[in-house]
Each structure stands twice: as C-alpha cells, then as structure tokens.
Amino acid sequence: MTVVVPYPTLLSTVTGVFAARGVPPDRARVAAEALCHGDLTGVTSHGLVNLTRLYLPLLDSDRADPAADMAVTADLGACVRADARRALGLWSAAQAVDLAAARAARLGVGVVSLRGATHIGCAGFHAARAALHGMVGLVASNCGGQRIARPPGGLEPLLGTNPLALACPAGERHPFVLDMSTTVVPTGRVRAAARAGRAVPPGWLADDSGEPVTDPAAFDRGEAHLLWLGGRPETGAYKGFGLGLLVEVLAALVPGAALGPVGGGADDDIGVLALVIAPELLRSGFSGDAGRLFEAVLGCAAADPRAPVTYPGWPEGERARWRREHGVPVPEELYDELRAVAPALRAAG
Numbered sequence: 001m002t003v004v005v006p007y008p009t010l011l012s013t014v015t016g017v018f019a020a021r022g023v024p025p026d027r028a029r030v031a032a033e034a035l036c037h038g039d040l041t042g043v044t045s046h047g048l049v050n051l052t053r054l055y056l057p058l059l060d061s062d063r064a065d066p067a068a069d070m071a072v073t074a075d076l077g078a079c080v081r082a083d084a085r086r087a088l089g090l091w092s093a094a095q096a097v098d099l100a101a102a103r104a105a106r107l108g109v110g111v112v113s114l115r116g117a118t119h120i121g122c123a124g125f126h127a128a129r130a131a132l133h134g135m136v137g138l139v140a141s142n143c144g145g146q147r148i149a150r151p152p153g154g155l156e157p158l159l160g161t162n163p164l165a166l167a168c169p170a171g172e173r174h175p176f177v178l179d180m181s182t183t184v185v186p187t188g189r190v191r192a193a194a195r196a197g198r199a200v201p202p203g204w205l206a207d208d209s210g211e212p213v214t215d216p217a218a219f220d221r222g223e224a225h226l227l228w229l230g231g232r233p234e235t236g237a238y239k240g241f242g243l244g245l246l247v248e249v250l251a252a253l254v255p256g257a258a259l260g261p262v263g264g265g266a267d268d269d270i271g272v273l274a275l276v277i278a279p280e281l282l283r284s285g286f287s288g289d290a291g292r293l294f295e296a297v298l299g300c301a302a303a304d305p306r307a308p309v310t311y312p313g314w315p316e317g318e319r320a321r322w323r324r325e326h327g328v329p330v331p332e333e334l335y336d337e338l339r340a341v342a343p344a345l346r347a348a349g
C-alpha cells in the first residue's frame with residue numbers, strides 16, 4: 001500500500017523535521033529537497049527511507065552538527081578546500097556545488113574540495129544544481145572510513161559504494177544526470193530487496209568463492225559481498241573498482257578526508273568533490289549543441305517501440321514532473337515512520 005503525498009507537503013514536513021533538530025530553516029529546506037529528491041525521482045534507495053535510519057540518528061548521536069558552518073581552509077579562486085565540520089551532508093554538498101558554480105561563473109571552472117562531510121544522499125541532486133545555471137557539474141563522494149566492497153579477488157572490504165554524478169543541460173529536455181554508485185548497486189537497494197523479501201539478480205552479490213548470491217539478506221548476515229560495476233574481473237570489475245578508487249582519490253584523498261582502506265570503519269569525515277565548468281565562458285553555442293546531442297539520443301531507433309531510448313536523468317526528470325503535479329507515492333510503512341517524527345503531519349491527520 002502507498003500513500004500519495006503532495007510534493008509541497010512532503011517537502012515542508014521533512015523541512016520541519018530537520019528544523020526541529022536545530023538545522024536552520026533555509027538549510028533544512030535544501031536538505032529536505034535533497035532527501036525528497038529520491039522519492040520524487042524514483043531513486044527510493046536514497047530518499048525518505050533514510051530519514052529515520054540514517055539522518056535523524058546522525059543528528060541525535062551528535063555525529064552530524066545541525067548548525068555547523070562550512071569553514072574555508074584554502075582559497076585559490078577557482079579551487080577551494082573546505083571543512084564541512086559535520087554539517088548535514090544533504091545540505092553541505094549542495095552548498096559546495098553552489099560555491100563551485102559561483103566561481104565557475106567568474107573563472108570558467110570552480111572546484112570545491114570538502115572534508116568533514118556527512119552522508120550526501122543522491123549525488124545527482126547536487127550535481128544537477130550546476131545544470132540549472134547552464135553549467136556542467138560533477139559530484140563525487142566517498143563514504144568516509146566505511147568499508148563495504150572488496151577489491152576484485154580480495155577477501156576484505158576496503159571502500160564504500162562511492163557515488164559519482166555528472167549533470168549537463170540538455171536544451172529544452174530534462175538534463176543529463178548520470179548518478180550512480182560505483183558498486184553495481186548501493187547497499188540501500190540490497191536492503192530494500194531484503195525488507196521486501198525479494199531475490200536480487202545474479203551479479204549484485206557473491207559469496208567468498210565468487211559464486212552469485214541472490215538472497216539479499218545474506219549481505220547483512222556477512223555471507224555475501226557487494227560487487228563492483230562490471231561484476232567479475234573478466235566482465236569488467238576492475239573498471240568499477242577503478243571508478244571507486246577514482247572517487248576515493250578525487251573526493252577524499254585530495255581534501256584530506258577519511259579514506260576507506262586506512263580509515264576507522266565509520267562513515268564519518270566523508271570527502272566530497274564538487275567540480276563545475278561554465279562552458280559558455282569558453283565558447284558560444286554550447287547550449288544549442290547540448291540540446292542537439294541529447295535530442296539525437298532520444299531519437300535513436302528503439303529495439304522495442306514501446307521502450308524508447310532515453311539517457312540518464314530523463315526517466316527521473318519525467319517521474320519528477322509527474323509527481324510534482326500528482327503527488328509522491330510513499331509506502332505506508334514509510335509514511336507511518338514520517339508521521340511518528342513529524343508533529344505537523346500527525347496534526348493534519
């Protein structure tokens with residue numbers, strides 16, 4: 001069963017929940033947008049489900065500081081290093097992109113290299129802020145010292161699921177937003193399947209001998225590990241693992257955040273890279289060319305006429321457009337969780 005909640009209601013409810021924990025209202029609003037982005041676009045592994053499982057416990061245990069301000073520790077103009085000082089990552093990653101975009105608007109490129117962050121949610125939400133200004137945005141985040149995935153052929157986990165996102169305007173169309181974990185799926189999708197009692201496809205999980213595991217509950221029992229994009233070495237696992245390490249380098253090694261392989265095992269002191277390029281400062285005609293590029297992708301002949309070819313970001317853009325108008329489906333158990341922490345929603349009945 002699902003409850004369909006008007007998007008403005010969902011947003012104001014979550015904003016209120018964060019504000020009640022001491023997050024200043026304007027930041028609570030951005031954090032709520034970042035969280036609700038998951039349910040709005042259909043990326044439910046990183047939406048409301050994480051409110052009571054991740055973000056409220058972070059605030060309640062003091063691992064996130066609701067009122068912290070980002071401190072700039074080095075400023076070279078186009079390149080800034082900053083410490084998020086345990087502010088809510090849902091907000092501070094957006095702030096990092098906005099600062100990078102402001103620098104890019106002046107200098108053509110802006111890089112904000114952030115340490116001390118907490119979990120940022122959907123990396124694509126943050127990257128897409130650059131596309132709103134006609135710019136190209138890249139966001140990468142490691143998982144602090146947390147170790148989830150093993151190197152191909154390894155027996156010990158070393159890295160997190162290290163998300164990577166790139167957003168680019170696409171003319172009149174929904175922006176291109178590639179937004180992905182560098183493991184084949186994030187842990188949230190494995191746990192969602194376990195909660196629903198649904199088997200996962202072969203290729204997500206493997207046991208110690210490398211055999212595919214389709215029972216998602218085996219992951220939290222420690223009987224299966226998460227694979228990198230590409231799956232096995234012979235099907236490209238080193239590309240996924242390499243992308244995971246690429247994120248670790250760009251997002252965490254550069255700013256001096258916690259590193260999975262040598263960190264303390266917790267997802268604290270997360271590192272984030274926000275890179276924004278302003279192509280219109282380099283040449284004219286970028287916007288028109290981008291429109292033509294993505295229109296050509298949408299125009300590609302489809303193998304199945306009922307399933308037109310799309311590009312990353314397009315399905316999420318369509319879903320969000322529909323749900324902004326008609327409401328966001330929220331599973332009943334999640335709605336009950338939200339009501340339990342949101343007095344405003346309880347009062348509304």
Ligand SMILES: NC(=O)c1ccc[n+]([C@@H]2O[C@H](COP(=O)([O-])OP(=O)(O)OC[C@H]3O[C@@H](n4cnc5c(N)ncnc54)[C@H](O)[C@@H]3O)[C@@H](O)[C@H]2O)c1
Nearest residue numbers: 120121122123161163177178179180181186310311312313
């Ligand atoms: N903060 C963290 O620590 C963390 C860690 C891992 C993942 N995440 C987030 O988890 C979310 C989900 O990641 P995921 O790897 O499960 O993503 P996914 O597999 O759902 O999608 C990956 C990409 O493929 C595209 N795509 C999928 N189906 C498509 C289709 N039919 N047509 C066109 N494009 C399509 C999507 O637009 C997306 O860009 C992301 O928002 C990611 O940032 C966050």
